[in-house]
Amino acid sequence: MSEKLLMKGNEAFAEGTVRAGCRFFAGYPITPQNEVPEYMSWRLPEVGGSFIQAESEVAAINMLYGAAATGIRTMTSSSSPGISLKQEGISYCAGADLPIFYANVARGGPGLGNIAGAQGDYFQSVRGGGHGDYRVFVMAPDSVSEMGNFPLHCYEVAEKYRVPAMILADGILGQMMEPLEFKFETVDPKSLKTPPWALGDCTGRKKRIVRSYDLSEGALEIMTLNRAKRYKEIEEKEVLFEARSCEDAELILVAYGTSARASTAALKMARAQGLKVGLLRPITLWPFPKKKIQELAAKTSSFLVVEMSLGQLVDDVRLAVDGRVPVHLHARPSGAVPTGEEIFAQIQEELKAQKGEYVCY
Numbered sequence: 001m002s003e004k005l006l007m008k009g010n011e012a013f014a015e016g017t018v019r020a021g022c023r024f025f026a027g028y029p030i031t032p033q034n035e036v037p038e039y040m041s042w043r044l045p046e047v048g049g050s051f052i053q054a055e056s057e058v059a060a061i062n063m064l065y066g067a068a069a070t071g072i073r074t075m076t077s078s079s080s081p082g083i084s085l086k087q088e089g090i091s092y093c094a095g096a097d098l099p100i101f102y103a104n105v106a107r108g109g110p111g112l113g114n115i116a117g118a119q120g121d122y123f124q125s126v127r128g129g130g131h132g133d134y135r136v137f138v139m140a141p142d143s144v145s146e147m148g149n150f151p152l153h154c155y156e157v158a159e160k161y162r163v164p165a166m167i168l169a170d171g172i173l174g175q176m177m178e179p180l181e182f183k184f185e186t187v188d189p190k191s192l193k194t195p196p197w198a199l200g201d202c203t204g205r206k207k208r209i210v211r212s213y214d215l216s217e218g219a220l221e222i223m224t225l226n227r228a229k230r231y232k233e234i235e236e237k238e239v240l241f242e243a244r245s246c247e248d249a250e251l252i253l254v255a256y257g258t259s260a261r262a263s264t265a266a267l268k269m270a271r272a273q274g275l276k277v278g279l280l281r282p283i284t285l286w287p288f289p290k291k292k293i294q295e296l297a298a299k300t301s302s303f304l305v306v307e308m309s310l311g312q313l314v315d316d317v318r319l320a321v322d323g324r325v326p327v328h329l330h331a332r333p334s335g336a337v338p339t340g341e342e343i344f345a346q347i348q349e350e351l352k353a354q355k356g357e358y359v360c361y
Contacts, residue, residue: 003181004179004180004181005179005180005181005182006177006178006179007144007148007177007178007180008035008144008174008175008176008177009105009144009147009169009173009174009175009176009177009178010032010033010034010035010036010039010105010147010174010175011035011036011039012144012145012147012148012180013036013077013103013147013148013151013167013169013174014035014036014039014040014043014077015039015043015148015182016147016148016149016150016151016152016182017040017075017101017151018040018043018044018047018049019151019152019182019184019186019187020073020151020152020155020184020187021073021152021155021187021188021189021192022044022049022073022074022075022101022151022155023044023047023048023049023050023072023073023074023189024044024049024050024052024064024067024072024073024074024075025037025040025044025049025050025051025052025074025075025076026051026052026053026054026059026060026061026063026064026067026074026076027040027052027053027054027057027060027076027077027078028053028054028055028056028057028059028060028078028082029053030057030078030079030081030082031079031107031115031171032079032105032107032115032116032117032171032174032175033077033078033079033103033105033171033174035174036077036103036105036174037051037053037077040075041053050067056085057078057082057083057085057086058085058086058088058089060076060078060086061076061085061086061088061089061090061093061102062089062092064076064089064093064100064102065089065092065093065096065098065100068093068098068099068100069096069098069198069199069210070198070199070200071194071195071197071198071199071200072189073101073155073189073192074100074101075100075101075102075103075151076100076102076103077102077103077104077105078102078103078104078105079104079105079106079107079171080104080106080107080108080109080113080118080120080121081107081109081111081112081113083102083104083121083124083129084124086102087124087129087130087131088130088131090102090129090130090136090164091128091129091130091131091132091134091212092212093164093212094128094130094132094134094135094136094163094164094212094227095132095134095212095213095223096210096211096212097162097163097197097227098162098164098210099155099158099159099161099162099163099164099165100158100164100165101151101154101155101158101164101165101166102164102165102166102167103166103167103168103169104121104125104166104167104168104169105117105169105170105171105173105174106118106119106120106121106168106169106170106171107170107171107335108120108333108334108335109121109334113334113335114334114335115171115335116171116172116334116335116336116337117170117171117172117173117174117175117258117308117335117337118170118171118308118309118333118334118335119170119256119257119258119259119307119308119309119312119313120308120309120310120312120333120334121168122168122285122307122309122312122313123312125138125166125168125285125286126138126285126286126288126316132224133224133227133228134163134164134227135163135231135234135286136163136164136165136166136286137154137157137158137161137163137164137165137166137234137238137284137286137287138165138166138167138168138284138285138286139153139154139165139166139167139168139240139283139284139285140167140168140169140256140257140282140283140284140285141167141169141173141257142173142256142257142258142260142261142281143173143178143180143261144173144176144177144178144179144180145178145179145180145181147167147169147173147174147180148180148182149180149182149183149184150167151167152184152187154166154167157234157238159195161230161233161234162197162230163230163231163234168257168285169257170257170258170308172258172337173257173258197210234287235287238284238287239284239287239288239289239291239292240282240283240284240289241280241281241282241283241284241289241292242279242280242281242283243278243279243280243281243292243296244264244267244278244279244280244281245267245271245277245278245279246278246279246280246296246299246300247278248276248278249276249277249278249296249299249300250275250276250277250300250301250302250351250354251275251276251277251278251300251301251302251303251304251347251350251351251354252277252278252279252280252296252300252302252303252304253266253267253277253278253279253280253303253304253305253306253343253347254279254280254281254282254293254303254304254305254306254313254317255279255281255305255306255307255313256281256282256283256285256307256313257308258308258337259306259307259308259338260279260281260306262306262337262338262339262340262343263279263281263306263338263340263343264279264340265339265340265343265344266306266340266341266343266344266347267279268340269340269341269344270344270347275347275348275351277347278296278300280292280293280296282313285313288316288320290316290319290320293317293320293321294320294321294322294324297320297321297322297324297325298324300325301325301326301354302325302326302327302328302350302354303317303321303325303326303327303328304327304328304329304330304343304346304347304350305317305327305328305329305330306330306338306343307329307330307331307332308331308332308333308335308336308337308338309331309333310331310333311329311331314327314329314331328346328350330342330343330346
């Protein structure tokens with residue numbers, strides 16, 4: 001059995017990345033993710049890796065492009081405005097089919113906002129974020145343990161499909177401390193095969209080019225359509241979610257990250273009162289568990305989406321439900337955090353409305 005550790009979320013994420021085989025990090029400081037570059041600054045040299053504090057977020061993501069083109073496992077991290085600055089480079093990496101990995105420990109916005117944890121970056125994450133037709137594999141942890149254990153899976157998916165992969169957390173998960181165990185064996189980078197597309201020593205082989213464009217007539221469309229086939233395969237094979245008490249639920253909560261923790265507390269309160277409530281937690285935000293939501297929509301009477309934004313996840317839930325049952329929203333944007341008690345109070349109101357005990361005008 002692996003050793004139990006008490007770690008902060010950001011540090012668990014950084015350690016998990018190193019144990020997953022990362023040997024290059026480039027980043028720039030921004031709260032509330034500063035523990036990640038700080039940790040990597042001393043941890044990577046210990047294992048023979050390279051740490052660079054870049055002069056900007058733009059520089060950092062372009063350094064990642066160069067390092068990833070050699071086939072090694074790389075990583076960068078930032079928080080909301082910093083991820084926005086990286087979006088052009090992320091799009092370039094997607095266009096070059098580079099399996100980069102990064103994390104957004106999100107904060108309140110828009111603009112400079114504040115340093116409190118928030119979930120207003122959902123659209124930016126699951127819709128690609130930058131220019132052009134591309135997707136990013138997105139995982140959403142809800143604990144320090146998942147912060148530490150998700151990086152390996154992100155690398156594996158990124159390399160299998162040659163896509164960018166990311167973890168979307170928030171400032172609360174990044175700063176909180178919890179016990180965790182790393183549930184995978186440490187990866188020795190030397191055990192990883194060099195990809196057939198990677199740059200490096202070209203002795204005895206044809207030259208290779210890593211680029212995000214092809215100006216030949218019709219070539220870019222073919223590249224984009226081929227990439228779309230991989231996206232479809234990801235949607236079919238890589239969806240992850242957690243369903244709790246959904247079998248008999250008359251109302252199902254949908255939430256991720258910190259909102260899912262608060263929703264879990266509300267779920268326990270509801271079940272203790274004999275209320276038939278369930279919880280669906282998307283673990284992959286893209287690919288989104290729309291088939292599971294469609295399945296649940298055939299059984300339940302309504303959904304209540306809980307998120308720390310004005311309402312972004314709720315749009316994907318409504319698209320999946322496609323009008324079969326009502327989809328309601330409990331929103332706390334820009335650094336506000338929902339409590340189990342307030343979610344439970346809305347659950348009670350929604351269930352009363354379902355039974356016709358009162359009418360909302």
